Amino acid sequence: xxxxxRVQLPPELNSAIVGFCPPGSLRHLPLxxxxxxxxxxxxxxxxVAVRASKQWQxxxxxxxxxxTTKAGYVKFLSLEFDESEYPTDSLVxxxxxxxxxxxxxxxxxxxxxRDDLEKYTxxxxxxxxxxxxxxxxxxxxxxxxxxxxVEAQRGLTVLGVIDVETxxxxxxxxxxxLKSIKDHPLIAIVLRHxxxxxxxxxxxxxxxLSLHQARNFDVILRKALECNDMALCPRADxxxxxxxxxxxxxxxxxxKAFIAAVARLFVKLSNLQLLLRYSDDTLKEWxxxxxxxxxxxxxxxxxxLPPELNGEIAAFCSGEYLxxxxLxxxxxxxxxxxxxxxxxxxxxEQEWRVGAxxxxxxxATKAGYVKFLSLEFxxDKRPTDSxxxxxxxxxxxxxxxxRDFRIQLRDxxxxxxxxxxxxxxxxxxxxxxxxxxxxxxxxxxxxGQNDLTVIGIFQGPNAxxxxxxxxxxxxxxxxxVGLARETYLPVYNYIYMxxxxLSLEQAQKFDVILGxxxxxxAMFAVxxxxxxxxxxxxxxxxxxxxxxxxxxxxxxxxxxFHLCQLEMRLGCIGDTLEEWRKAxxxxxxxISKLDIRDWSPGDFGSRKRRFIGSPDEFSxxxxxxx
Numbered sequence: 218x219x220x221x222x223r224v225q226l227p228p229e230l231n232s233a234i235v236g237f238c239p240p241g242s243l244r245h246l247p248l249x250x251x252x253x254x255x256x257x258x259x260x261x262x263x264x265v266a267v268r269a270s271k272q273w274q275x276x277x278x279x280x281x282x283x284x285t286t287k288a289g290y291v292k293f294l295s296l297e298f299d300e301s302e303y304p305t306d307s308l309v310x311x312x313x314x315x316x317x318x319x320x321x322x323x324x325x326x327x328x329x330x331r332d333d334l335e336k337y338t339x340x341x342x343x344x345x346x347x348x349x350x351x352x353x354x355x356x357x358x359x360x361x362x363x364x365x366x367v368e369a370q371r372g373l374t375v376l377g378v379i380d381v382e383t384x385x386x387x388x389x390x391x392x393x394x395l396k397s398i399k400d401h402p403l404i405a406i407v408l409r410h411x412x413x414x415x416x417x418x419x420x421x422x423x424x425x426l427s428l429h430q431a432r433n434f435d436v437i438l439r440k441a442l443e444c445n446d447m448a449l450c451p452r453a454d455x456x457x458x459x460x461x462x463x464x465x466x467x468x469x470x471x472x473k474a475f476i477a478a479v480a481r482l483f484v485k486l487s488n489l490q491l492l493l494r495y496s497d498d499t500l501k502e503w504x505x506x507x508x509x510x511x512x513x514x515x516x517x518x519x520x521x522l523p524p525e526l527n528g529e530i531a532a533f534c535s536g537e538y539l540x541x542x543x544l545x546x547x548x549x550x551x552x553x554x555x556x557x558x559x560x561x562x563x564x565x566e567q568e569w570r571v572g573a574x575x576x577x578x579x580x581a582t583k584a585g586y587v588k589f590l591s592l593e594f595x596x597d598k599r600p601t602d603s604x605x606x607x608x609x610x611x612x613x614x615x616x617x618x619x620r621d622f623r624i625q626l627r628d629x630x631x632x633x634x635x636x637x638x639x640x641x642x643x644x645x646x647x648x649x650x651x652x653x654x655x656x657x658x659x660x661x662x663x664x665g666q667n668d669l670t671v672i673g674i675f676q677g678p679n680a681x682x683x684x685x686x687x688x689x690x691x692x693x694x695x696x697x698v699g700l701a702r703e704t705y706l707p708v709y710n711y712i713y714m715x716x717x718x719l720s721l722e723q724a725q726k727f728d729v730i731l732g733x734x735x736x737x738x739a740m741f742a743v744x745x746x747x748x749x750x751x752x753x754x755x756x757x758x759x760x761x762x763x764x765x766x767x768x769x770x771x772x773x774x775x776x777x778f779h780l781c782q783l784e785m786r787l788g789c790i791g792d793t794l795e796e797w798r799k800a801x802x803x804x805x806x807x808i809s810k811l812d813i814r815d816w817s818p819g820d821f822g823s824r825k826r827r828f829i830g831s832p833d834e835f836s837x838x839x840x841x842x843x
Contacts, residue, residue: 262290267309269298275305278312281319288319293444295327298334310337317344325444327356329379332567335360345369354441356450359407364397373403374430375441377450380409402427404438408450409541419451420460423467423475431474435482456483460490462544466498469506480511494546528552558586562739565602566595574608577615584615591623591739594630606633610640619646624653625675625740631656638662650734652745655699659686669695670723671734673745676701676713687715687758687818694720696730699754700745707742708749712777715756716769724768728776750777758788758818760796767803774805781809786816786824791843798839804832811835813842 265277281288296313298306310330314337326345330337342361345352346369355370356377367373398405407420423431430437442453459479479486489510493499531552534542543553561573577584592609594602622641626633638658641651642665651666652673653659663669672686676699686697699713716724723730731747738745753773773780783804787793790813804811813828813835827842828835 258287259290262287264293265291266293266295267297269296269303269306269309275309278309278316281316282312285319288316289321291320291323293325294320294323297327297329298331300331302331302333306331306334307337310334310341314340314344317347317349320350323350324352325354325441326352327354327377327450328358329356330358342366354444356441362397367398367401367403371401373401375437376403376405377441378405378407379450380407398425401425402430404430404434404441406438418458418460419456420462421479422462423472424462424464426471426475428468428471428474431471431478434475434478436478439482453482454484457485458488458490459483459486460492460541462492463499464494466495466502469502473508476508476510486511492541492545531556554583555586558583560589561587562589562591563605564593564595564741565599565605566597571601571605574605574612577612578608581615584612585617587616587619589621589737589739590616590619593623593625593740593742594627596627596742598627598629602627602630603633606630606636610636613640613643614645616646620648621650621737622648622653623651623673623739625742626654626656634658641665650737652734652738663690663693671695671730672697673734674699674713676711687717687756690718694718694723696723696727698731702743706749708744708746710749710751711754712750712752713754713756714773716766717757717759717761719765719769721762721765721768724765724772727769727772729772732776747776748779750780752782752784753777753780754784754786756786756788756816757793758816760789760792763796763800770802770804774807777805778807780805780807782812783808783810784812784814786814788816788818790815790827794839794842798843801836804835808832 262281265281267275267277269275281291296309313328328341330341338358338360341357342365345355345361345366348369351372352370353372354375354377355366355373356379359378359380363376363378367376403425405422405425407418407422409418409420426434439453442450479489531539531542531549534553534556539553539557543550543557558577561577563571563573565571577587592605624637634654634656637653638661641648641657641662644665647668648666649668650671650673651662651669652675654675659672659674672695674697686695690697695718697715697718700709701711701713702709703711716727719727735745735747794813809831811828811830811832811834812826815825815827828838830838
């Protein structure tokens, strides 16, 4: 008989054997014996990479939070939340924070939170500042105080800042990093990820480098990018476009070493944008001692141009690029901020946006830039809701150039309406467009807004706008619409109109004026779209002007091309029908049901139906209705 026995090997040799095993095999080694289990788990937990969309992976955070030994094995930890939300997302962050004190050997941390998880930002920042571990590499979203984190993480050598494209988000640009990080040599890379782009923009800040880091920039950053497990971060060989931010005239030796290392690292680099604050001095330095630029490069730098030309350049930039433009110099900052703050659209569910009102309330210059302002309160109550209204009221006197204002309140915020009515009546600004809830006092508002030409009213239950304005608005031409919907729809499919308030010019251009107002809509929960309108209600308290009514109906046909039901509520129904009998109306061709009702202005319950049917049937039977 042949017998065999396992030879007892020294622990260091068992460890070396385990080190040759791929991760798939390491999962089986713990079944051999306790010693192999120890060595295998030490390697398995050394590198933890989790994407929240892979639900089978997230359980590792439960282990780290409850097993301090395994948490102590972790050297690399990557956590990325995808766009889709999962019930376990908040729990994962909680478990990560709970396990932090035991992550004593963690050296490389990468974490990307979605916007809805930003409530954990302060706690994650506190975790990084607590001293539980000392990192040498950190990749993280841009909404934290990196100055405090770097101060606590004195061993940090690579800092990756992830900036996913948003609007009015307080980003950590290279310029702000230069201000917040002092006396700490650092390789900093900002990755700006655009929603529709295949790869992120890469921005570098060589002023933070030591000479040693500049010379070894390619080696250090290549290792950091190769170890990356995040979908948002590129490999070095994928980078073709790089921006370099220089706040001051760069050190000649450091900059040359940096550029040489960049050429070695980004082998497919074709476009290099230089953002130079002191462009004249920097260019003079490069003229006297030329830089050896990578041969395959298309070089783009921003220098000092005439102010009027800088303004023209800024006007061609989209919102995302305006944020970058504001970092170039003070002049570009002024042009960019003027354009950025011209349109402010805030939904309170996006907490990072509500800070815009703090800015408007405390910075009269920026408030003076605002021409369009939209504020939508989300369905869920938030502690900051009342404070936002207070900040808006405080900013009111400085909003001198505001022309288009839109606001949608929840029912529990109705107590704020009086203050908003007073602000709108006060004459701090002169609107031409206003969209607001039906519980606003439009009679009072109109007394202070003499230039107002478009009013949109978000209808509530049992609301009677715009018919309620017919008696109160006298001697003014006004395009007024009420908007309502069936509860399950994300668009307003009912529209209420009072063409009697229109001038002839407004009636003729009704589709153009309202179409522009709808196009500028920034509301998210329910949107105003002309092609979503299926049913219209039209009010006349008097016999309509033939010319105005014909122009209005023609314009309504052009804008509401899905309109199928039209209800006419007529105050002088006999005289109106007689007019239409003599001069038949050209109803929109899309109308399949025409509803004619006798209506008494001011008596909202009196709407006696006189006819319902197709427009052709109405034309044939109109004489019977007289």
